[in-house]
Amino acid sequence: MIGFLSKRLAQSLLVMLIMSALVFVAVFAIGNPVDVLIDPRATQAEINAAMKALGLDQPFWMQYKTFLANLVKGDVGNSWVYNESALKIMMQRLPATLELAISALVIAIVVGIPLGAYAGLKPDTPSARFIMGSSILSFSVPAFWVGLMLIVIFGVKLHWLPIAGRGETISVFGIPFSFLTLDGLSHLILPAFTLSLSRIGMVIRLVRSGVREVLGQDYIKFARAKGLKESRIVRVHVLKNALIPVITVMGADFAGLLTFAVVTETVFAWPGMGKLIIDSIAMLDRPMIVAYLMVTVLIFILVNFIVDVLYAVIDPRISLTGAKS
């Protein structure tokens, strides 16, 4: 286990390093941020002073060196727009996105697993066919359209649910959460459902194919030959095996859910990281973009690590050290 951890840590650091270089080069190539930031009537002397203040007069490699040195200290610089630590602003926005993504994941699992299991167990029934057809539809329609339709129906026409912002929040350990208040929860429903829709389809399809595959296995026949009740066969023997791929795929997908909630956040004016990055790109706020990308990479690494550990916990045949037990 320790061997696995240390190996994984070394790999992660390498990934972070490569990513930082890529991010830096890409952001550097976008253009001179001073042109955007500064008053167009500024004199050349003022522009030069601003460039010096931001460190942009240095050669490229010097800038990268400073950047790396600061990164090691956990400092990606101050946002040029807000003039505050970019990382701090990121962290203020992270809980909102986290809350949205986790809610979407929970909805996807709670709705997707039963529907997928049903479609796998009774594949020839009309309702199973309907579920499978709907699942294709669910990840075919674009999220922004679904979001807009939900706003029109539930917000504008029916006035059932609010359509923008997080609503009332309660702070736990200094982190604000929406789902703890009724008002916050009602704000959360529409964006979370929008974000989860394509994932529901994915879970349904994964569970269904898993169930279909497991049902054909000899150990299911053996379980039937033992005279077990059908409910136990499904619960214990079928689902436990069929859910293994769901966990790996959904786990890896969760990082994507977190970072690419951009569209949903924009549509519902959800004050998360996604909305922040869109604004920052428009302003060419370089430290903000870098902070976003580095946090994203970190999240991906972390989530994948958790998935690997989970996988080993669930499937006894997998061992983290790689050696056969």
Next chain:
Amino acid sequence: MSALLRVENLHTHVVLKDQTIKAVNGVSFSVAPGEIVGVAGESGSGKTLTGMSIIGLTQSPIKIISGNIQLDGDDLRSASPETLRKLRGQKIAMVFQDPMMTLNPVLRIDVQMMEMINAHEKVSKSEARTRCVTALAKVGIPEPERRLHQYPHELSGGMRQRVAIATAMLLSPKLIIADEPTTALDVTVQAQILKEMQALCKENGTALIWITHDLAVLAQIADRIVIMYDGKIVETGTAKQILLKPKHTYTQSLLASLPKAAPDADKGKHIVTDSAPTLIKLTNVHKTFGKQSGLLGKFAQRLRLTTAPLITDAVIDANIDIKRGEIFALVGESGSGKSTLGRLACGLLQPTGGRVEYNGVESFRPKTQNAKQARLAVQMVFQDPQSSLNPRMRVLDIIGQAPLAHGLVSRANLEDYVSKQLERVGLDISIKDRFPHEFSGGQRQRISIARALAVNPKVLILDEAIASLDVSIQAKILNLLAKLRNELELTYIFISHDLGVVEHISDRVAVMQKGRIVETGPTREIFANPKHIYTQTLLNDVPRIDALNHI
């Protein structure tokens, strides 16, 4: 004595959209309490579906159309699903072929055994546990307490099959249906399980239906034998009657296709003299699997951060010469290293240590001068003709690919060339545009052989090449191999776990155990007078029909 199980005029069909296959077509037989009945037949004879019909586990598209199944006073055909479920496990249980697949990989053994008891009886957890321990001990599993805590992948194939048998016997059913329960196991393990099951059935008065393709196994265990062919029973009788004085021609032909050690005269064996040149020579060959730790890994081990990686010695210090024209057999149980040795002998694997020579030159090392030539000269035929033929390639490409790549034939003449190869193995060029899945197992193996021969090799390595085929097909492929050897002056390395076939076909044999060659010599000598203790057990454990003569 009234019968325990009575099957009358059973019809089980596979109902597909465009056709109905009468897989079980009017089968009637009975089993007395405590009796062991063998049901034998080749693949497609309906023997497995008969078993599945009795226990009521057929699933769409397989349907029981008509017939009567009476078990100990219960009518299984008219019973409700819930009644049937209660009967399963309590009165009737089943053991399946592949022990790797019959236990759920993500559940511990205790969960899988105790749920059987809980499904039928209300007992406390501790009592259920005690019963599981007793049951495991009965089937000869050492340390049953510890085994209960393990997962299936931590047990060997033989152990897993014992667990399955123990589970089936947990509630002392009146009847156990065993579908090829020892086919996937090594002979020594098979011999143990046969003995154990026989004893357990005697002790508990359990009747047993033993479904198998292997008549020799039935000679060891069965009281009565039912022979099935094409969904029907062709002959029923006591084991002695069926195996020693078969009446039906099909039974006779089944028995005739069992390989027997024929006298040298009809084998048409080449007498390979010592002066024949050595074609393949392995000197002190060693092969290990698993990566050695690199510098960083070793450092991590020093710091106790990691454990040393697992390194397996697959082949240890092997010395063999194979002479031109002989059939050299490699025998051993699974994991003995015989397949690895075969792959080393044709350059598919590189040895970790030692020399592999072809024609006196160490020619399988990559980028050596004769590597290409040597590789062409030594070809391989694999066990599973299903997975060794690319499912997306047509026969013409499968056979023509290698000769084209090596410039043995031009594209213009390819069809003629492939036609010749197919003719050799008894197939016709008309199949050239078909895909592997359109053929039977035997035909596929012929295509594999044609593919190997298409580059004019001198040596064929046959790695369990007939193991997955029915006996009658096995006999045909063996005849084909014998014919080809005479025509093309081939040398064979015949890798097999089936000692009967080896005795029948080979000139010399090497016996392998745990990576080492424990004994080498002329086949007749080794079989008549095995010196090494392992060879003796191996030969002892092979089920034989002639054993009946001595009863």
